[in-house]
Amino acid sequence: MTDMASTATPRPRKVNRLGLAMTEYKGLPSTLCSGCGHDAITSQIVKAFWEMGVPPHNVAKMSGIGCSSKTPAYFLSTSHGFNAVHGRMPAVATGAVLANRNLVCIGVSGDGDTASIGLGQFCHLLRRDIPMVYIIENNGVYGLTKGQFSATADKGARLKTGVVNSLPSIDCCALAIEMGCSYVARSFSGDPRQLVSLIKGGLSHNGACVLDVISPCVTFNNQPDSTKSYPWAKEHEELLHQIDFVPYFEALEEVDYQEGESRDVRMHDGSHIRLRKLERHYDPTDKNAALRMLHETRQKEELLTGLIYVNPSSKNFIDILNLHETPLTQLPEDQLRPGPEALQEVMQSLM
Amino acid sequence: MSTVSTQPAPLEPLSQGQDRVVNDFSIQVATANGSGSQSSNNVLMRSIFQMGVPISGKNLFPSNIMGLPTWFTIRASKDNYVARKKEIDILIAMNPETASEDVRSLEPGRVVIYEQRLKLSRLRDDLIFYDVPFTKLAAEIVEEARLRKLVANMVYVGSAAEILGIEMSEVESAISKWFKGKAKAVSFNVKAARLGADYVRSNLPKKDPYRVERMDGTRGKILIDGNSACALGSMFAGVSVVTWYPITPSSSVCESLIEYLEKYRINPQSGKATFAVIQAEDELAAVGMAIGAGWAGARAMTATSGPGISLMSEFVGLGYFAEIPCVIFDIQRVGPSTGLPTRTSQGDVLSAYTLSHGDTRHIVLLPGSPFECFDFAGQAFDLAERMQQPVFVASDLDLGMNNWMADPFPYPQRPLDRGKVLSAEDLEQAGEFARYKDVDGDAVPYRTLPGTDHPLAAYFTRGTGHNEQAGYSERPEDYQDLMDRLARKPQTAKKLVPQPVIEGPEGAEIGLIAYGSSDVAIQECRDQLRRDYEIETAYLRIRALPLTHHIAEFVSRCRVVYSVEQNRDGQMGDLVRLEVGAEAAKICKILHFSGLPLDARFVTNRIVESENGKND
Numbered sequence: 001m002t003d004m005a006s007t008a009t010p011r012p013r014k015v016n017r018l019g020l021a022m023t024e025y026k027g028l029p030s031t032l033c034s035g036c037g038h039d040a041i042t043s044q045i046v047k048a049f050w051e052m053g054v055p056p057h058n059v060a061k062m063s064g065i066g067c068s069s070k071t072p073a074y075f076l077s078t079s080h081g082f083n084a085v086h087g088r089m090p091a092v093a094t095g096a097v098l099a100n101r102n103l104v105c106i107g108v109s110g111d112g113d114t115a116s117i118g119l120g121q122f123c124h125l126l127r128r129d130i131p132m133v134y135i136i137e138n139n140g141v142y143g144l145t146k147g148q149f150s151a152t153a154d155k156g157a158r159l160k161t162g163v164v165n166s167l168p169s170i171d172c173c174a175l176a177i178e179m180g181c182s183y184v185a186r187s188f189s190g191d192p193r194q195l196v197s198l199i200k201g202g203l204s205h206n207g208a209c210v211l212d213v214i215s216p217c218v219t220f221n222n223q224p225d226s227t228k229s230y231p232w233a234k235e236h237e238e239l240l241h242q243i244d245f246v247p248y249f250e251a252l253e254e255v256d257y258q259e260g261e262s263r264d265v266r267m268h269d270g271s272h273i274r275l276r277k278l279e280r281h282y283d284p285t286d287k288n289a290a291l292r293m294l295h296e297t298r299q300k301e302e303l304l305t306g307l308i309y310v311n312p313s314s315k316n317f318i319d320i321l322n323l324h325e326t327p328l329t330q331l332p333e334d335q336l337r338p339g340p341e342a343l344q345e346v347m348q349s350l351m
Numbered sequence: 352m353s354t355v356s357t358q359p360a361p362l363e364p365l366s367q368g369q370d371r372v373v374n375d376f377s378i379q380v381a382t383a384n385g386s387g388s389q390s391s392n393n394v395l396m397r398s399i400f401q402m403g404v405p406i407s408g409k410n411l412f413p414s415n416i417m418g419l420p421t422w423f424t425i426r427a428s429k430d431n432y433v434a435r436k437k438e439i440d441i442l443i444a445m446n447p448e449t450a451s452e453d454v455r456s457l458e459p460g461r462v463v464i465y466e467q468r469l470k471l472s473r474l475r476d477d478l479i480f481y482d483v484p485f486t487k488l489a490a491e492i493v494e495e496a497r498l499r500k501l502v503a504n505m506v507y508v509g510s511a512a513e514i515l516g517i518e519m520s521e522v523e524s525a526i527s528k529w530f531k532g533k534a535k536a537v538s539f540n541v542k543a544a545r546l547g548a549d550y551v552r553s554n555l556p557k558k559d560p561y562r563v564e565r566m567d568g569t570r571g572k573i574l575i576d577g578n579s580a581c582a583l584g585s586m587f588a589g590v591s592v593v594t595w596y597p598i599t600p601s602s603s604v605c606e607s608l609i610e611y612l613e614k615y616r617i618n619p620q621s622g623k624a625t626f627a628v629i630q631a632e633d634e635l636a637a638v639g640m641a642i643g644a645g646w647a648g649a650r651a652m653t654a655t656s657g658p659g660i661s662l663m664s665e666f667v668g669l670g671y672f673a674e675i676p677c678v679i680f681d682i683q684r685v686g687p688s689t690g691l692p693t694r695t696s697q698g699d700v701l702s703a704y705t706l707s708h709g710d711t712r713h714i715v716l717l718p719g720s721p722f723e724c725f726d727f728a729g730q731a732f733d734l735a736e737r738m739q740q741p742v743f744v745a746s747d748l749d750l751g752m753n754n755w756m757a758d759p760f761p762y763p764q765r766p767l768d769r770g771k772v773l774s775a776e777d778l779e780q781a782g783e784f785a786r787y788k789d790v791d792g793d794a795v796p797y798r799t800l801p802g803t804d805h806p807l808a809a810y811f812t813r814g815t816g817h818n819e820q821a822g823y824s825e826r827p828e829d830y831q832d833l834m835d836r837l838a839r840k841p842q843t844a845k846k847l848v849p850q851p852v853i854e855g856p857e858g859a860e861i862g863l864i865a866y867g868s869s870d871v872a873i874q875e876c877r878d879q880l881r882r883d884y885e886i887e888t889a890y891l892r893i894r895a896l897p898l899t900h901h902i903a904e905f906v907s908r909c910r911v912v913y914s915v916e917q918n919r920d921g922q923m924g925d926l927v928r929l930e931v932g933a934e935a936a937k938i939c940k941i942l943h944f945s946g947l948p949l950d951a952r953f954v955t956n957r958i959v960e961s962e963n964g965k966n967d
Contacts, residue, residue: 080810
């Protein structure tokens with residue numbers, strides 16, 4: 001399959017390197033509200049998986065409970081999916097990924113699912129650096145229960161009903177970095193080009209990838225003064241850099257940028273993330289700088305998007321546990337059950 | 352329907368004029384938690400075991416790391432009775448905090464071996480006292496204070512051995528085994544034991560009737576705790592994902608499992624592991640990971656106790672409804688809430704059986720011995736995958752953490768049963784796949800694993816309502832069909848779970864029903880009833896939920912059935928009553944819920960009282 005590596009730059013083609021059309025990466029029709037930010041994210045997930053040529057049967061789609069957690073039904077209908085319990089998707093994903101290390105795992109969660117009920121599991125998933133793409137479809141509000149604030153709602157934010165949020169918000173990106181996550185990005189559902197590159201970057205990464213995507217709720221939280229609305233996000237979005245993604249199976253084009261204008265990050269699988277400098281100088285491999293930047297932009301009420309932090313050579317939990325190369329689920333009985341002499345030895349020691 | 356309440360049972364009197372009581376007594380060692388008495392207690396127990404005398408060792412410990420009182424009870428029984436015996440025959444008093452109370456609670460004629468400085472002989476004139484200057488003797492061997500305390504414990508082992516007639520060579524070999532041949536530790540502990548024995552020989556003439564004499568009751572036996580047995584059973588069942596959160600009394604299931612796995616399941620050349628162990632952030636995550644791994648196709652387990660079961664409730668409902676295999680060991684302790692975290696109970700029967708909201712029913716295996724811990728652990732993994740549901744193994748603190756004799760476990764003969772899993776080839780041949788369709792009429796559908804390379808393989812797993820194709824559905828018929836099918840699963844499970852063990856004569860009017868760690872006390876109780884009261888009993892030991900047809904048949908042939916269990920409400924008794932319908936009035940509950948292991952005399956007395964009451 002890699003012999004297609006010689007073909008030129010990514011131009012949307014009818015079929016990907018596996019010979020599959022993009023429709024084969026789609027799912028059931030969405031049942032979310034028309035105009036929901038989540039559907040825009042779903043489209044980019046489809047596109048990213050198709051363009052990367054990920055075999056759909058190898059994908060595990062995980063989610064918790066909430067509007068966002070319904071979306072795995074809307075992409076990759078020939079992949080196994082698991083709609084777990086509220087806030088507990090990280091545990092289920094951890095078990096599945098350890099059981100079968102060959103799975104390409106994507107989790108979709110919301111701000112309630114991640115930052116409130118699931119905050120503990122979210123943190124521990126990242127501490128373990130479980131290899132998966134974890135997308136937070138962040139709208140600052142509980143949709144399915146009809147419009148209560150979530151823990152990512154900004155202090156002072158006002159709902160359509162007039163209720164004002166008096167508590168500070170949780171910054172999922174800053175938290176993820178603190179917890180040891182090795183790939184942290186923020187994006188906006190209204191910026192498909194950036195989003196698709198970030199998802200592909202996550203798929204090339206050997207650890208946990210958190211994408212905090214502002215995804216406005218058109219029904220309960222899209223009034224212009226809401227910091228999670230389309231109008232606000234469009235007006236306040238600050239791009240850290242222009243992002244291009246060059247997968248390992250395509251040639252990396254040499255580009256003649258001025259010194260300091262561009263930076264390539266080589267990912268675990270040999271793909272490259274190419275970051276083109278905008279106004280600011282930013283090094284996404286510098287953890288302290290990443291945290292500083294998040295704090296500063298938050299104070300300035302900017303919606304900073306882009307690849308905030310990456311450690312392309314991180315060791316994930318599978319590496320740490322030194323698991324067998326064959327997925328545990330595929331080990332034959334003679335590897336799972338030690339022989340009679342082992343039992344004999346234990347029994348002898350207990351006599 | 353009567354319920355016999357818990358009353359203190361009368362103590363077993365020491366027969367008058369007995370000058371020799373051989374291989375039939377109990378020793379209680381009273382020390383402080385964290386004083387290193389675990390080594391000495393185990394050495395003393397093992398020395399008697401090596402003399403060929405059947406023993407059991409039970410640790411009564413506080414929820415504390417250091418300082419609070421702890422008691423270790425060794426029962427030696429030539430007749431193989433290994434249940435807790437309520438009466439203490441020999442007290443070894445090392446702990447000043449509890450010494451007076453411990454001495455006061457003894458029956459007349461019993462023995463006290465004690466630290467000389469405690470001056471306990473002043474407390475009673477109807478006991479046999481041996482005073483030994485343990486600490487002073489220990490000081491002859493080591494100077495350092497902390498070490499002296501540890502060594503003092505081994506001095507009492509030597510003294511007790513001398514008084515009881517345990518051969519010093521057995522004490523020495525037990526020391527060597529415990530300290531795994533570490534020369535220095537072995538050397539000064541042996542010295543300490545000898546010193547204790549020498550002191551007794553030179554200063555204290557034998558005044559009591561208790562003796563250990565060599566017999567042949569333990570040849571080829573092992574000493575093991577139920578938690579290690581569960582761990583071994585799991586390893587030989589091919590467990591590959593182990594998730595846990597530490598909680599007494601279940602932690603040692605996973606701790607021993609880790610030890611075994613690291614020894615036997617890591618490739619010595621590559622260093623690669625055929626297992627993943629994850630210490631989770633809490634019990635919710637632990638069971639969630641096990642469910643994720645079970646879904647993906649691994650043999651997955653977690654181990655916990657009551658509070659953990661409560662936390663796992665939501666996930667276990669998901670496992671039931673979405674039909675995902677995993678094994679949950681519940682090593683029961685006293686609840687509700689934090690309860691008595693270091694005491695034993697059978698209080699989780701109903702909650703494990705019906706855990707989670709909505710209509711749920713789980714398979715619960717109830718091992719009654721270390722061998723069954725080993726065997727049922729293996730069966731639990733087969734059942735979980737065969738039935739596609741969470742399976743509980745409900746043990747308890749007494750079975751799980753105390754020392755039990757057993758025959759060596761035989762190597763499992765049956766290959767692993769991985770259940771109804773369709774491969775890509777199977778799918779190609781079948782040409783269709785509906786995840787939740789009852790194809791075989793046994794209520795158990797087929798499943799596929801993520802990663803299966805076939806266009807038909809994928810399905811969506813969810814805790815929401817779903818149809819046969821695993822599609823989201825709120826249609827009333829879909830929901831009802833699904834729930835009806837799940838309700839039929841126990842019919843299949845009943846044929847696969849360990850069947851009850853039924854003993855005793857066909858014609859016995861009095862029946863006993865019990866389960867789990869109660870078994871040894873029930874066996875002894877039945878002998879007491881036969882020997883002391885000429886009462887014959889039949890006995891049915893439940894080994895799993897759901898209950899099987901044997902229960903109704905058993906109750907039907909008895910005049911009265913005493914349902915004995917270690918909880919306040921008689922949870923199993925209620926299930927039995929539901930099962931037998933019109934004959935429910937025959938079930939009489941005998942309930943022991945002090946947190947201490949069940950003792951035979953308690954049950955015997957309850958039955959005798961109840962039977963006498965009937966004859967009045």
